[in-house]
Amino acid sequence: MATEFVPVGVTMSADPPIKRDPTVTEWDLGTIDQIPDQEMHRVRTPRGCVLVYAESRDQIKAFSAVCPHAGADLSDGYAKGAMVMCQYHGWQFNLRSGENTARGLPGLIEVRTEERDGQLIAHFPVRKTS
Structure with missing residues (x-):
């Protein structure tokens, strides 16, 4: 039996809202x-x-949660293992690479990270800022 995508909120933390600030360069x-x-x-x-995905402690990837198709918030979408699916149009992305599962379509924007x-x-x- 295949595992179904589940709402992302099932495995997510319930972080408090944070004020948007385009000048922040590190978080x-x-x-x-x-x-x-x-x-x-x-x-x-x-x-x-x-969106943060850890294959292991030494293999961690982070991506913007904005779907490149129509700007939907992927953190409101559906997840299954290393895959996330946009709740609006069904685009699917591999969180190991950020690639779109449909060849030739844009993938996720990677967020550079470091361990400190x-x-x-x-x-x-x-x-x-203007």
């Missing part, structure tokens, strides 16, 4: 030891939601 995504292996984890940041003193730190591009 602590949490303690690496607390990121579950082989499950998608959502972290709210001032630059929007980030046991924490997973996200680095966002600098945005100019």
Whole structure:
């Protein structure tokens, strides 16, 4: 029997709302030891939601939760293992690579991360404010 996609909220943390701030360039995504292996984890940041997927402690990827198709928040979508599916149009993405499962269609935008003193730190591009 195939495993069905389940609503993302089932495995996500219930983070409090955070005020949007386009000037933030770095954000602590949490303690690496607390990121579950082989499950998608959502972290709210001032630059929007980030999807974190850890194949193992040494193989952690982070992506913007914005669907490249129509801008939907993928953290409100559906997940199955290393896959996330947009709730609006069914686009599916591999969280190991960010690739769209439909060849030739855009994938997710990767968020650069680093481990610092046991924490997973996200680095966002600098945005100019007018």
